[in-house]
Amino acid sequence: MTEHALPQTFEPSDTASAVEALKARFGEAASTGSSVLGLHRRDESHHAPFDPDIVVFPSSTEEVAEVLRIASRFRVPVTPWGTGSGLEGGAIPTRGGITLSMARLDRILEIRPDDMIARVEAGVRRKTLNRELRDTGLFFPVDPGADASLGGMASTGASGTNAVRYGVMRENVLGLTVVTAAGEIVKTGSLARKSSSGYDLTRLFVGSEGTLGVVTEVSLRLHPIADSVSALAGFETLEGAIATVIDIKRMGLSIGRVELLDLQTVHAINREHARGGPLALEPLPTLFFEFQHALGESDPSTEAIAEIVASHGGTPLRWMRGADAAQVIWDVRRDAMGWAERERPGSRSWSTDTCVPISALAESILGASADIAASSVPGYIIGHVGDGNFHCIFMMLPDEEDEVHAIAERIARRALQASGTATGEHGVGIGKREFLIEEHGLPAVTLMRTLKAALDPLDILNPGKVLPDLV
Amino acid sequence: MTEHALPQTFEPSDTASAVEALKARFGEAASTGSSVLGLHRRDESHHAPFDPDIVVFPSSTEEVAEVLRIASRFRVPVTPWGTGSGLEGGAIPTRGGITLSMARLDRILEIRPDDMIARVEAGVRRKTLNRELRDTGLFFPVDPGADASLGGMASTGASGTNAVRYGVMRENVLGLTVVTAAGEIVKTGSLARKSSSGYDLTRLFVGSEGTLGVVTEVSLRLHPIADSVSALAGFETLEGAIATVIDIKRMGLSIGRVELLDLQTVHAINREHARGGPLALEPLPTLFFEFQHALGESDPSTEAIAEIVASHGGTPLRWMRGADAAQVIWDVRRDAMGWAERERPGSRSWSTDTCVPISALAESILGASADIAASSVPGYIIGHVGDGNFHCIFMMLPDEEDEVHAIAERIARRALQASGTATGEHGVGIGKREFLIEEHGLPAVTLMRTLKAALDPLDILNPGKVLPDLV
Numbered sequence: 057m058t059e060h061a062l063p064q065t066f067e068p069s070d071t072a073s074a075v076e077a078l079k080a081r082f083g084e085a086a087s088t089g090s091s092v093l094g095l096h097r098r099d100e101s102h103h104a105p106f107d108p109d110i111v112v113f114p115s116s117t118e119e120v121a122e123v124l125r126i127a128s129r130f131r132v133p134v135t136p137w138g139t140g141s142g143l144e145g146g147a148i149p150t151r152g153g154i155t156l157s158m159a160r161l162d163r164i165l166e167i168r169p170d171d172m173i174a175r176v177e178a179g180v181r182r183k184t185l186n187r188e189l190r191d192t193g194l195f196f197p198v199d200p201g202a203d204a205s206l207g208g209m210a211s212t213g214a215s216g217t218n219a220v221r222y223g224v225m226r227e228n229v230l231g232l233t234v235v236t237a238a239g240e241i242v243k244t245g246s247l248a249r250k251s252s253s254g255y256d257l258t259r260l261f262v263g264s265e266g267t268l269g270v271v272t273e274v275s276l277r278l279h280p281i282a283d284s285v286s287a288l289a290g291f292e293t294l295e296g297a298i299a300t301v302i303d304i305k306r307m308g309l310s311i312g313r314v315e316l317l318d319l320q321t322v323h324a325i326n327r328e329h330a331r332g333g334p335l336a337l338e339p340l341p342t343l344f345f346e347f348q349h350a351l352g353e354s355d356p357s358t359e360a361i362a363e364i365v366a367s368h369g370g371t372p373l374r375w376m377r378g379a380d381a382a383q384v385i386w387d388v389r390r391d392a393m394g395w396a397e398r399e400r401p402g403s404r405s406w407s408t409d410t411c412v413p414i415s416a417l418a419e420s421i422l423g424a425s426a427d428i429a430a431s432s433v434p435g436y437i438i439g440h441v442g443d444g445n446f447h448c449i450f451m452m453l454p455d456e457e458d459e460v461h462a463i464a465e466r467i468a469r470r471a472l473q474a475s476g477t478a479t480g481e482h483g484v485g486i487g488k489r490e491f492l493i494e495e496h497g498l499p500a501v502t503l504m505r506t507l508k509a510a511l512d513p514l515d516i517l518n519p520g521k522v523l524p525d526l527v
Numbered sequence: 528m529t530e531h532a533l534p535q536t537f538e539p540s541d542t543a544s545a546v547e548a549l550k551a552r553f554g555e556a557a558s559t560g561s562s563v564l565g566l567h568r569r570d571e572s573h574h575a576p577f578d579p580d581i582v583v584f585p586s587s588t589e590e591v592a593e594v595l596r597i598a599s600r601f602r603v604p605v606t607p608w609g610t611g612s613g614l615e616g617g618a619i620p621t622r623g624g625i626t627l628s629m630a631r632l633d634r635i636l637e638i639r640p641d642d643m644i645a646r647v648e649a650g651v652r653r654k655t656l657n658r659e660l661r662d663t664g665l666f667f668p669v670d671p672g673a674d675a676s677l678g679g680m681a682s683t684g685a686s687g688t689n690a691v692r693y694g695v696m697r698e699n700v701l702g703l704t705v706v707t708a709a710g711e712i713v714k715t716g717s718l719a720r721k722s723s724s725g726y727d728l729t730r731l732f733v734g735s736e737g738t739l740g741v742v743t744e745v746s747l748r749l750h751p752i753a754d755s756v757s758a759l760a761g762f763e764t765l766e767g768a769i770a771t772v773i774d775i776k777r778m779g780l781s782i783g784r785v786e787l788l789d790l791q792t793v794h795a796i797n798r799e800h801a802r803g804g805p806l807a808l809e810p811l812p813t814l815f816f817e818f819q820h821a822l823g824e825s826d827p828s829t830e831a832i833a834e835i836v837a838s839h840g841g842t843p844l845r846w847m848r849g850a851d852a853a854q855v856i857w858d859v860r861r862d863a864m865g866w867a868e869r870e871r872p873g874s875r876s877w878s879t880d881t882c883v884p885i886s887a888l889a890e891s892i893l894g895a896s897a898d899i900a901a902s903s904v905p906g907y908i909i910g911h912v913g914d915g916n917f918h919c920i921f922m923m924l925p926d927e928e929d930e931v932h933a934i935a936e937r938i939a940r941r942a943l944q945a946s947g948t949a950t951g952e953h954g955v956g957i958g959k960r961e962f963l964i965e966e967h968g969l970p971a972v973t974l975m976r977t978l979k980a981a982l983d984p985l986d987i988l989n990p991g992k993v994l995p996d997l998v
Contacts, residue, residue: 170773171884171915193777213723224721226730227698242970248882249914250695251948252684252734253955254963254993255975259697259730263723280779302641306664308751310781411719413642443720444642477722484724492725499713503982504726510981511974522725 067131071153074130075110078154081122085113085160096137096147096155100202102406102457103145103486108135108155115160117233117241117272124270125239127154133519136266138208139181141200143407144485146212146265150520158207161272164188172278173230173247178207178271185276194278197222200481201390207271212483213263217313217389220442221348222279224481226262233273234261237512247275260507265483266518268511282348284312286382287361289370290340294318294425296368297343298418301441303364305414309357311442312346315389318425318437324396325388333395335388338371343441344385389438393449396436403434403451408464410471411445411480423470424448427463432456435463445480469494489524538602542624545601546581549625552593556584556631567608567618567626571673573877573928574616574957579606579626586631588704588712588743595741596710598625604990607737609679610652612671614878615956617683617736621991629678632743635659643749644701644718649678649742656747665749668693671952672861678742683954684734688784688860691913692819693750695952697733704744705732708983718746731978736954737989739982753819755783757853758832760841761811765789765896767839768814769889772912774835776885780828782913783817786860789896789908795867796859804866806859809842814912815856860909864920867907874905874922879935881942882916882951894941895919898934903927906934916951940965960995 078086087093088110098105109132114120127134133153140147149155158179165175169192176185183203186195198209199216208214210232215224222228231245234257244257261269291297294316301314317325322337329336347361362373376382397405412420421437428435428448433456439446448467450460468478468491478484478491493501501523508515508523549557558564559581569576580603585591598605604624611618620626629650636646640663647656654674657666667677671685679685681703686695693699702716705728715728732740762768765787772785788796793808800807818832833844847853868876883891892908899906899919904927910917919938921931939949939962949955949962964972972994979986979994 168884168886169777170886172776173884213727215721215723219721223698224723226727227694236970236974240970242974243968244971246948246966247884247946248916248942248948248951249884250686250690250882250916250951252686252695252952253948253950253959253966254734254972255739255978256684256697256730256734257967257971257974259727260978262727264726268726280777282779305643306640306751308753411721413639413644413718414720415639415641445719445721471719475718477717477719477724479724480719480721481723488724495717495724496728497714499707499711500715500728501725503707503713503728506981507726507731507978510977 069132069153070130071109071132074126074132074154077126077130078110078112078123081126082112085115087111096140096149096157099140099142099145099147101143101145101487102404102452103148106148106150107152108149109152111155111157113157113160117235120156120235120270120272121239121241123154123156124235124237127516128238128514131514131516133516134270135518136211136270138179138205139203141202141204142208142212142485143409143482144479144487146483146485146518146521148486150486156270158205165273167192169194171247173275174278175273175275176206177273179205181205182209189278193281195281196276197279198225198228206274206276210262210271210274211264211266213481215481217315217440219440220314221310221312226259228277229258229262230275230277232258232261232271234269234271236269237514237517242269245275249277263483265485265522267508267522268517282312284346284348284382286376286385287345287373288342288376288385289365289373290338290342292340292369294341294421295418296370297341298414298441300343300365300368300370302414304361305442307360309361310348312348313344314442315344316439316441316446317342317344317392318421320434321392321436321438324399324436325392327399328395334384340371344389346382393436393438396434397451400434400451403453406450406452406460406464407482408448408467409445409479409482410468410476411443412471412474412476414444416474416476417441417444417446420470420474421446424467427466431459431463433460443480444476484522486521489522492524540603540624541601542580542603545597545603545625548597548601549581549583549594552597553583556586558582567611567620567628570611570613570616570618572614572616572956572958573875573923574619577619577621577623579620580623582626582628584628584631588706591627591706591741591743592710592712594625594627595706595708598987599709599985602985602987604987605741606989607682607741609650609676610674612673612675613679613683613956614880614953615950615958617954617956617989617992619957621957627741629676636744638663640665642718644746645749646744646746647677648744650676652676653680660749664752666752667747668750669696669699677745677747681733681742681745682735682737684952686952688786688911690911691785692781692783697730699748700729700733701746701748703729703732703742705740705742707740708985708988713740716746734954736956736993738979738993739988741988753783755817755819755853757847757856758816758844759813759847759856760836760844761809761813763811763840765812765892766889767841768812769885769912771814771836771839771841773885775832776913778831780832781819783819784815785913786815787910787912787917788813788815788863789892791905792863792907792909795870795907796863798870799866805855811842815860817853864907864909867905868922871905871922874924877921877923877931877935878953879919879938880916880950880953881939881947882914883942883945883947885915887945887947888912888915888917891941891945892917895938898937902930902934904931914951915947955993957992960993963995
């Protein structure tokens with residue numbers, strides 16, 4: 057880096073001076089209006105909102121660097137903001153300061169169909185990119201549900217239903233442009249599909265939730281659109297459903313998606329069906345499958361799949377042939393939690409996220425089910441079971457937060473006891489910091505702190521996220 | 528970490544005291560015998576050999592930590608050693624000191640078939656693991672050619688012919704046990720197949736070539752063994768061969784491997800055939816293909832593939848049906864450079880390694896071919912073309928090193944101009960340090976230096992590798 061302008065003393069933040077400097081430099085692209093602040097005070101999680109002191113809307117990487125230099129000079133926290141769709145509070149500016157909106161960094165910089173690569177600015181949303189790709193026969197597969205920004209998805213280490221087939225952000229980001237705490241612009245990676253050159257800075261920033269640097273551009277791997285066939289089956293037991301997934305994976309069949317819906321979720325879908333909803337299911341824990349094959353190739357081995365399902369106590373497979381039929385189940389998968397939330401007026405959802413080795417998945421989900429059953433708060437389990445990743449979603453009334461927190465804690469601890477993780481895809485944010493040392497051990501967390509101190513010595517980059525507070 | 532025992536002053540190394548302390552602690556597992564030193568002075572590369580002062584053979588992670596604590600105390604370099612199969616000098620102890628052999632860290636710790644995970648000590652070789660996995664229907668796919676140690680492969684960021692289908696080490700390592708410069712034991716990752724918890728320490732160490740810590744255990748993703756069918760075709764032009772690969776990839780057909788052999792390599796194979804070798808080819812640039820499908824599934828769409836090949840000026844596909852027929856071409860692929868080396872008595876091979884976006888591959892390879900043609904040193908090009916990765920292998924006499932170095936430099940520069948990398952899979956080691964700043968830019972390399980200084984303040988971990996010397 058050409059200069060290290062960081063002050064060496066730890067003076068207190070001078071927020072007023074930073075706000076003044078940002079307004080002078082950015083004009084209408086720096087706002088302290090209460091409606092703008094209010095739009096940037098919360099994400100989609102249950103975490104308490106907090107107002108930033110100013111929201112800046114830079115239009116280029118260089119402008120982001122200018123913001124960071126001002127933030128460093130006045131030692132003011134900077135919280136990057138994509139679309140506010142996070143589920144662990146990563147974008148809530150819990151210490152105030154500057155919220156750095158990526159909304160104007162919305163250019164698709166380059167699409168290289170032959171290389172199956174796209175370069176985008178951090179604020180581009182995934183659906184926007186996929187619309188732009190429509191005529192290429194390619195798409196960007198990582199799909200966390202929300203129409204999140206690609207910079208936010210990189211920062212959080214997002215994934216979703218497609219990850220079992222295409223991997224998570226970590227595997228699909230080729231390189232980044234990142235602005236450091238000191239306002240330096242760093243380019244990581246290259247457009248080569250693989251490299252063993254130097255330290256893997258790309259993966260250091262992916263999943264670091266804006267605490268080590270601000271992502272402003274992302275190079276992404278694209279994939280060919282595949283043909284697929286979808287199906288569903290109910291299972292006598294949860295163990296049977298999981299054993300089915302294990303067997304199909306070990307056979308090497310190309311699973312595009314495989315989602316588990318617990319009995320409570322199936323009931324919610326059936327109640328919606330009684331109100332005119334699109335799908336009725338047998339009242340059993342259910343798997344939704346998508347099997348993939350190359351365009352023009354023959355279907356996958358449906359007989360082998362049916363045999364595996366039957367051998368583990370599954371109902372006969374219900375094949376959803378054709379794109380429209382398949383879309384029904386994937387829309388239901390997406391919408392079911394919205395229906396469940398509306399069934400409990402005044403509730404909002406708390407979604408917790410763990411991931412375990414698949415051999416521990418049945419026990420983990422059964423444990424979570426028992427926790428839910430023992431609680432007065434309605435809870436639902438939906439899982440990306442091909443990866444061992446599942447979510448428990450609670451429809452929580454305002455006075456039930458402590459109860460849900462206690463259950464979520466038990467679920468996370470159970471994942472850690474099974475050599476799993478307290479967050480498979482939602483990130484650490486605010487909510488999962490309490491498990492970091494338990495999950496990684498003190499030596500690893502100390503090493504993370506060493507990295508944070510080396511890259512952000514003033515602790516201005518999204519402070520209070522990812523790393524637990526020092527006690 | 529429970530303690531930071533690193534001395535804060537930069538006193539010179541006290542190698543004699545370190546050697547004495549290691550002999551006292553490790554007895555026969557610490558050797559200064561000239562034959563043992565001689566076995567650890569070079570790898571498979573062209574780089575100049577250098578003797579370590581002592582070779583230690585620890586049997587556990589805790590013993591590795593003890594070695595590191597002694598090394599830190601006396602500020603002596605530590606160079607980890609897997610099998611010595613590296614191609615960029617990463618394991619050559621260019622500053623002497625302690626070579627840390629992983630040969631006795633050779634236990635397969637755990638195989639979890641349902642989770643498709645293996646945990647191994649760093650010294651376990653990939654073929655040993657795959658033999659152990661034989662009855663599970665699973666295998667570990669990353670195959671750099673040599674029977675390398677899995678810790679070495681993780682440290683180098685290895686890949687090979689299978690990477691187009693299964694990814695590189697980065698995607699196939701779930702977690703590590705690493706010993707830091709201060710002798711602390713850090714565990715990274717978990718047994719969950721995905722996680723967004725905390726900084727990605729696993730990927731920070733993968734590919735860092737022992738310069739940030741010493742890998743002692745590796746958790747690996749396993750994959751189901753697939754059925755496959757192999758084929759080959761010659762092409763009028765190199766551009767036609769590359770266009771074929773692009774089209775097949777964009778169709779989404781499951782390529783297991785796709786290797787390009789340039790005309791010089793094809794000639795070498797045919798000369799060997801005249802001496803009784805296994806395969807004769809048309810004298811054209813040639814692609815070797817492997818297409819995969821799940822066990823029991825139908826063959827891939829051979830018609831579509833044949834059409835693509837024909838449309839780009841390929842000869843009719845020669846299908847190698849059955850495992851034995853297919854094995855012939857993959858054995859030839861493995862052995863061809865050995866035959867070429869023997870054709871030039873007194874020569875040894877210098878293999879250089881670059882990777883570019885596939886749209887730039889034809890131009891990059893044609894440029895390298897022209898460089899080779901203009902040289903007096905025989906050179907061959909073999910490529911993992913599905914990834915845009917190719918090797919130029921020179922059969923070099925002792926006085927030709929400068930000439931080959933100059934060509935290798937031109938090839939690397941051409942890759943960088945195409946937004947590629949100077950090393951796709953061999954690592955930086957000694958040989959590719961000169962391109963690091965050109966490839967990543969000074970801000971990124973400065974950030975790498977910041978990480979190195981934070982994790983190894985005494986510069987004892989494989990010093991003189993990866994990062995360029997400060998000028």
